[in-house]
Amino acid sequence: MAEIPLWKLALGPVAGAFITALAAYFITQLTLHRQQQLALKRATIDFLEARNRDDSYRKLRAQLIDIVSNRSISTEQWADADNDTSPERHAIRDILNDHELMAVGISTKIFDENTCKEYLRAWLLEDMKDLMPFVHAFRKRTNDNTTYVYAETLANKWRNSS
Numbered sequence: 001m002a003e004i005p006l007w008k009l010a011l012g013p014v015a016g017a018f019i020t021a022l023a024a025y026f027i028t029q030l031t032l033h034r035q036q037q038l039a040l041k042r043a044t045i046d047f048l049e050a051r052n053r054d055d056s057y058r059k060l061r062a063q064l065i066d067i068v069s070n071r072s073i074s075t076e077q078w079a080d081a082d083n084d085t086s087p088e089r090h091a092i093r094d095i096l097n098d099h100e101l102m103a104v105g106i107s108t109k110i111f112d113e114n115t116c117k118e119y120l121r122a123w124l125l126e127d128m129k130d131l132m133p134f135v136h137a138f139r140k141r142t143n144d145n146t147t148y149v150y151a152e153t154l155a156n157k158w159r160n161s162s
Contacts, residue, residue, distance in 0.1 A: 037112075040109065040112045041112045043110060043111060044105075044111040044115040044116060047102070047105070047111060048115075048120070051098070057098070061095070063088070063091040064091050064092065064095050064127070067088050067091065067092065068130040075092060075131050075133050075134040076137040078092050079134050079137035079138040079141055080137075095131070096127075096135070096151060099124055099127060099128070099154075100150050102120065102124075102154075103150035103153065103154040106154060107150060107154075121158050128155035129155075132152070135152065
């Protein structure tokens with residue numbers, strides 16, 4: 001019978017321990033990733049739920065519907081300095097700020113994009129279509145092309161996807 005070298009005898013337990021440690025590492029990483037995904041979805045749902053329960057937000061949505069349903073007046077006019085304190089201007093800015101917050105949250109991975117898209121796609125696309133004249137005029141007036149760029153980029157992305 002051939003004698004087994006000592007280094008081969010020592011290799012078995014070391015290899016077994018290494019494989020066990022490697023498996024434990026990958027299982028831990030997978031579990032952490034899954035927990036992060038669940039936390040992301042929970043943060044998104046909390047954001048959406050809080051927004052929907054907020055009476056002032058519902059009033060803003062109703063006010064925005066009134067503003068954009070009057071097709072004889074472009075939303076562009078509300079970007080004028082003369083309208084800085086108007087309730088219409090505040091409603092438009094508050095809705096756009098809300099969309100911008102969501103878009104920034106998605107881009108920084110605070111919110112889950114698929115959950116937001118499933119829930120808010122139609123509103124975002126419709127609002128951005130209706131409010132882009134305001135956005136362009138406001139950017140021109142303030143000489144700031146970055147205003148609402150996250151919301152605009154997200155709307156374009158969602159418009160071009162199914």
